[in-house]
Amino acid sequence: MMDKLNNKNNKLILNILLIIIFASIIILLDTKKIGDAYIRRILNLSAIYAIVSVSMNLVNGFTGLFSLGQAGFMAIGAYTVAIFTVPLAARAKIFYITPQNPVLAQIELPFVIALILGGLLAALVALLIGLPVLRLKSDYLAIATLGFSEIIRIVFTNIKSITDGALGIKNIPTMPTMWVFFGIAIISIGFMWLLIDSSYGRAFKAIREDEVAAEAMGINLFKHKVMSFSIGAFFAGIGGGLLATLFATVDPNQFYFPVTYNFLLIIVLGGMGSISGTIIASFVVTSGLEILRFFDEPLSLFGLNIPLFRPGLRMVIFSILLMVLVLFFRNGLLGQKELSWKLIFDLLSGKKPRKKTGEGGAAQ
Amino acid sequence: MSVLKINNVTMQFGGVTAVNNLNIEVQEGRIEALIGPNGAGKTTAFNVITGVYSPTKGNVFYKNENITGLTPDKITKKGIARTFQNIRLFKNLTVLENILIANHLRINSNFLSSTLRMPWSNKEERQMREKSEMLLDKLDLLRLKNEIAHSLPYGEQRKLEIARALATDADLLLLDEPAAGMNPSETMELSSFIHNIRDEFHLTIFMIEHHMDLVMEISEKIYVLDFGQLIAEGTANEVKNDQRVIEAYLGVEEDA
Numbered sequence: 001m002m003d004k005l006n007n008k009n010n011k012l013i014l015n016i017l018l019i020i021i022f023a024s025i026i027i028l029l030d031t032k033k034i035g036d037a038y039i040r041r042i043l044n045l046s047a048i049y050a051i052v053s054v055s056m057n058l059v060n061g062f063t064g065l066f067s068l069g070q071a072g073f074m075a076i077g078a079y080t081v082a083i084f085t086v087p088l089a090a091r092a093k094i095f096y097i098t099p100q101n102p103v104l105a106q107i108e109l110p111f112v113i114a115l116i117l118g119g120l121l122a123a124l125v126a127l128l129i130g131l132p133v134l135r136l137k138s139d140y141l142a143i144a145t146l147g148f149s150e151i152i153r154i155v156f157t158n159i160k161s162i163t164d165g166a167l168g169i170k171n172i173p174t175m176p177t178m179w180v181f182f183g184i185a186i187i188s189i190g191f192m193w194l195l196i197d198s199s200y201g202r203a204f205k206a207i208r209e210d211e212v213a214a215e216a217m218g219i220n221l222f223k224h225k226v227m228s229f230s231i232g233a234f235f236a237g238i239g240g241g242l243l244a245t246l247f248a249t250v251d252p253n254q255f256y257f258p259v260t261y262n263f264l265l266i267i268v269l270g271g272m273g274s275i276s277g278t279i280i281a282s283f284v285v286t287s288g289l290e291i292l293r294f295f296d297e298p299l300s301l302f303g304l305n306i307p308l309f310r311p312g313l314r315m316v317i318f319s320i321l322l323m324v325l326v327l328f329f330r331n332g333l334l335g336q337k338e339l340s341w342k343l344i345f346d347l348l349s350g351k352k353p354r355k356k357t358g359e360g361g362a363a364q
Numbered sequence: 365m366s367v368l369k370i371n372n373v374t375m376q377f378g379g380v381t382a383v384n385n386l387n388i389e390v391q392e393g394r395i396e397a398l399i400g401p402n403g404a405g406k407t408t409a410f411n412v413i414t415g416v417y418s419p420t421k422g423n424v425f426y427k428n429e430n431i432t433g434l435t436p437d438k439i440t441k442k443g444i445a446r447t448f449q450n451i452r453l454f455k456n457l458t459v460l461e462n463i464l465i466a467n468h469l470r471i472n473s474n475f476l477s478s479t480l481r482m483p484w485s486n487k488e489e490r491q492m493r494e495k496s497e498m499l500l501d502k503l504d505l506l507r508l509k510n511e512i513a514h515s516l517p518y519g520e521q522r523k524l525e526i527a528r529a530l531a532t533d534a535d536l537l538l539l540d541e542p543a544a545g546m547n548p549s550e551t552m553e554l555s556s557f558i559h560n561i562r563d564e565f566h567l568t569i570f571m572i573e574h575h576m577d578l579v580m581e582i583s584e585k586i587y588v589l590d591f592g593q594l595i596a597e598g599t600a601n602e603v604k605n606d607q608r609v610i611e612a613y614l615g616v617e618e619d620a
Contacts, residue, residue, distance in 0.1 A: 191479060194481065
């Protein structure tokens with residue numbers, strides 16, 4: 001039976017089947033045959049989180065850079081979409097305290113253009129920060145990128161004629177279909193998958209494995225780190241832009257630095273260095289955070305008020321779950337492996353995933 | 365012709381002089397060795413050649429080109445490849461991936477055409493794979509191509525590290541203690557292996573080694589370093605009988 005399943009044709013059929021199931025679920029949801037607005041929103045949010053998490057995994061899991069700047073890059077993408085897609089007629093009402101910059105007040109761009117522009121701006125900013133910051137190692141890089149992400153947020157709070165400051169920008173046009181989110185997620189993640197599977201992706205992995213050896217093999221460390229960092233920022237910007245259109249509003253507090261920890265959690269959970277693991281974790285964590293929401297509501301059992309249930313308990317439970325995961329599943333769901341039919345069938349038939357080791361592995 | 369010329373190189377770390385006024389000329393097509401007691405500055409000399417350190421004084425020439433102060437990746441591109449004293453493979457990647465990574469430095473496609481699988485990039489990738497498999501085949505490692513690097517037996521890991529260095533299309537190979545941790549029979553095997561790759565790939569080999577049998581057998585010229593100073597150079601026999609070398613490194617036989 002295993003041999004049959006390993007057959008290439010059967011795998012192809014399974015893949016096509018999976019795509020059909022996936023597409024029909026989205027179509028049914030999209031045409032409002034099943035689910036409600038709440039479920040659609042969570043799924044769209046999950047798709048966005050998947051893009052940003054995979055982009056963070058590209059930098060952290062595949063290139064081995066400990067970067068925590070994701071929220072800042074998302075903010076750039078989100079604000080670009082917000083600033084350029086709000087209809088001109090609605091602008092004056094939004095910027096009612098500080099008028100919008102007269103040049104920007106004239107420009108309205110189609111969503112896709114604004115979205116790509118947001119990604120490019122995020123990548124450009126990443127390039128500029130990367131030049132000094134990527135010379136730093138692990139912990140220092142994390143601190144520098146985290147600080148940077150906060151700087152972006154504070155700058156956005158203060159350049160009121162461009163971003164409307166703490167009031168935020170409302171009335172961002174929303175998208176009529178889930179395919180915008182899922183389509184862009186598929187394209188973005190597909191691109192990063194192909195990148196990681198290319199010669200450049202191998203160079204990224206080499207840097208993760210051993211910087212000294214990678215450099216000795218002729219890989220320009222700095223160039224490749226900047227490349228990975230900027231591409232990661234580009235897709236974080238895309239994710240931010242999608243977030244803006246999903247929520248129809250942006251304000252600086254959406255991009256407070258704890259947001260980055262959500263993505264960090266997702267990639268640790270899914271497996272640093274596993275794209276499929278990251279995608280699964282994005283959906284599990286995003287919907288999990290919603291499901292756990294009832295912990296935040298006051299709860300009465302038989303007329304007795306349980307004092308534990310109050311706003312904030314959700315995050316306590318979430319943190320405990322996280323600790324358990326880190327203690328018992330340190331490599332996350334998939335480690336550095338990718339999901340494949342073989343892995344699934346091995347798991348289903350109770351067979352331990354065959355390790356790729358030869359006999360007599362050396363001690364090291 | 366000298367392939368590598370180290371000219372009056374001094375390397376200081378704070379107040380410590382690790383290498384003092386070193387002069388070495390490695391001739392094309394030969395196997396030459398650098399020996400000396402622990403802490404003599406051998407690996408420091410290698411790190412200066414490969415650009416890990418920029419020397420305090422002096423210059424390094426490769427094929428008459430001054431390469432002093434270039435970064436390691438640029439020096440590798442010029443044709444100098446190295447291995448490390450404590451093996452530094454890309455441990456969690458496969459044998460083939462390790463070799464493919466060493467081909468990346470000669471890539472012509474940019475990341476976009478590589479990612480979008482443009483025909484010319486696909487062709488380049490295919491050629492890279494063919495070349496890598498051919499190399500693995502020549503070194504009898506092809507059967508292991510899908511194994512994870514750290515799962516290989518120790519001797520094969522050493523071999524893979526040398527293969528990876530060769531994959532950069534190097535002309536000069538620097539081996540830092542290739543026989544470390546090997547038993548006598550493995551060492552003998554390594555000796556013929558080094559000879560074979562030198563002939564097959566038209567290499568110049570410059571190595572650091574502690575196994576005196578190996579050094580004496582295959583090196584055409586030996587340099588002896590002690591406390592950062594070159595104390596002797598010459599053929600195996602010349603060095604073996606040099607009084608200073610015996611005192612500093614080889615040791616005096618008590619009953620002699």
